[in-house]
Amino acid sequence: MDDFVRGRILIEVKPGLSPESLDKLVKPHGGKAKKIGQSNLHIIELPANASEVAILKQLEHRPEFKFAELDRIVESAMAVNDPYIGSAWHINKIGANTAWDSTRGTGVTIAILDSGMELSHPDLKPNLVAGRNIYNNNTDVSDICGHGTAVGGAAAAASNNGLGVAGVAGTSKIMPLRIAYWNTTYNSCYASYSTIASGITYAADNGARVANVSYARVHSSSSVLSASRYMKSKGGLVFVAAGNSNIDEKITADPALIVVSSTTSSDTRSSFSSYGSAVSLAAPGSGIWTTGTNGSYRTANGTSFAAPVAAGVAAMMMSARPDLSPDTIQSLMYKTAVDLGSAGRDIYYGYGRVNAAAAVYAAKSYGGTADITKPTASISAPLGSATVSGNVAVNASASDNVGVSRVELKANGTVVAVDSAAPYSFSWNSTGVANGMANLVAVAYDAAGNAGTSSTVAVNVANTTSSGTTTTADTIKPTVTITNPVAGNVSGTVTISVSASDNRDVSGLRLQLLTDGVLRAYGTGGSLSWRWEAHKYTAGAHTLKATAKDKAGNLSETTVIVNVVK
Structure with a gap:
């Protein structure tokens, strides 16, 4: 029998990649993405006549993905x-x-x-x-x-x-x-x-x-x-x-x-x-x-x-x-x-x-002394003064004396993506800021809450804008999506991620995030993230709501209902 499941491949998207961007990447191959739970993993369902191996070769090195692999069978x-x-x-x-x-x-x-x-x-x-x-x-x-x-x-x-x-x-x-x-x-x-x-x-x-x-x-x-x-x-x-x-x-x-x-x-x-x-x-x-x-x-x-x-x-x-x-x-x-066996760690035991x-x-x-040591963080790509556009691959590194719990990527002071596992890498939608110089910073956190901030990397955002001028009133609402979590059960600490787009300048969007009607985070641009300590809430249903308002005052909102389990 085949050693992999026909008709699908598996990918992990980098934090910050929107569902719309993912769909554009897999659609040319006839693929349809299905998110696995509240993680960044996705199953890509392929047409019956597709070559899984050939499509994998085209997708596995995409900068928007952490990896892509065949769905292998195990006994x-x-x-x-x-x-x-x-x-x-x-x-x-x-x-x-x-x-x-x-x-x-x-x-x-x-x-x-x-x-x-x-x-x-x-x-x-x-x-x-x-x-x-x-x-x-x-x-x-x-x-x-x-x-x-x-x-x-x-x-x-x-x-x-x-x-x-x-x-x-x-x-x-x-x-x-x-x-x-x-x-x-x-x-x-x-x-x-x-x-x-x-x-x-x-x-x-x-x-x-x-x-x-x-x-x-x-x-x-x-x-x-x-x-x-x-x-x-x-x-x-x-x-x-x-x-x-x-x-x-x-x-x-x-x-x-x-x-x-x-x-x-x-x-x-x-x-x-x-x-x-x-x-x-x-x-x-x-x-x-x-x-x-x-x-x-x-x-x-x-x-x-x-x-x-x-x-x-x-x-x-x-x-x-x-x-x-x-x-x-x-x-x-x-x-x-x-x-057992050789002293220390060995291949048998x-x-x-x-x-x-x-x-x-x-x-x-167990009861060590309080951890007061800050993690260290740095951004290795893109390099300072680089010209970027569209979805930008951002790579960071972080270390700590105990362990890094997460790394946040900030663009002009706004958290745009969060990664909880090394290697820390993101797909930053640069259309969320205005053209010109933008400052990127990575902030690493440990379990004790200590935070370490990288040096600022300034990049030149140069996204293509529509030509010509128009005075037509803007009556088109922006779109806003809660990309994580999806509806279903959640536990522990959950990263809530919001993605938004607009027919005009996305940098002018004002975003808000609410849990059970209480404002928790806000910002401008095309994305917003917030760490929600769901385990501190009562078990049962809770409503997450995101809103996006453009410069003309057009307002859109979306909700996701999740169930907190203890």
Whole structure:
């Protein structure tokens, strides 16, 4: 079979690119863009006769996009079943039973992106929350091949209930997200980059703080990495399986993902476990006693089960210290891991085998001094005095002693775009300012709220204007769109982005942004952004409204209703 989904490619647009501009870029190829959740990822649906590879080559280097890639197909990372019904050795090995003295994961939701879930299983039912069938776009999350039921049990099967098995985080909630389909030719479950990225984004938008993806080689996807960065910006972490091919996968490490290899009861690498520089942690994955279909219990092998074991530890840490950032949780997991193999990080075990007892203790006792160090920021492109027009690619860099949470791009003092993940790059619509010199500044923020400002880069805006003079009264209203978020669920901190255009001088537009009728931000030009701390609002429906008024007094407005989830 093809190793990618026919009829689509995946792209991430740079912050600041309007939906209208995106449509113009993909329309010549017959493409239609569909935004994935509240992120900047898009699925580009192509005509049936299109050449995905040829179109990808034309789009992947466009300055308006962070990347473009094929929607590749991946297989579940489950090895051959072990017929021996063993004990849950891995619980004691990682010290989960000791960690349970402090927490079992209460208050944290783990999204299981897989083949679905057996909702009636007695060891899963108490912990289940509403999920979603991402593949079919409906609410049917029934397990189509049993893999998801087993993975969910390893992470968070109910504990202390006198039944079957105990998951690592036995009081965490489980959000089942079906991303897979059953391939009758190969008798196996398969998923794709697009369903996985959509599932991670859905999890982030719907309050999950941990997501687990037990499918092979997903860490090679730019779309999955982008979705994982988005989830991190929402306070969550994504765990993925290293794979079961017993090879060096030769995939570059990325801090957006925690890639987990498999170990045995003797703390050696499982014979099937893939490895490589991308591996960040190891966890038990051989003979894991977990939940099965039809209310059963089973043992299973695979990095499919190592990943949710590690994910369960992260959930317990977050439960013990909900105030800690995902970067801190991730760092503490690495620092407390049991170092196996070569000293330090290596290609087989990453930073070591996860240690639940030590990790939870480290989270509980964590409390460094207040961070007062400002990030640094700079703009590398365009260069000072460059002449620009239309959509302008702006590249920035930022660093911090702890971590950069976001970078804002300002044009003449107005925030025009926000990027939450490196590499920080934007697509600035320069028609939002008058022709002539415009000042660009990048401002980097860390989690403590410290801000660092780049040097000003002055560029010469030279957009083509219509010729001739006219005295005809302007009666045409501007257009205004809230490009992010779209209608649906939101959580955490959300970047609200407004884009506007007009038949005359767009620099004369006056923009306003309101939440529930209260003015929150205003500015001039063709775009406006504001960071909305949605988690501080009551759960339920809230109305976002944007208005645009031109120099003639013509007024347009638009609204988006979102649902805040806790």
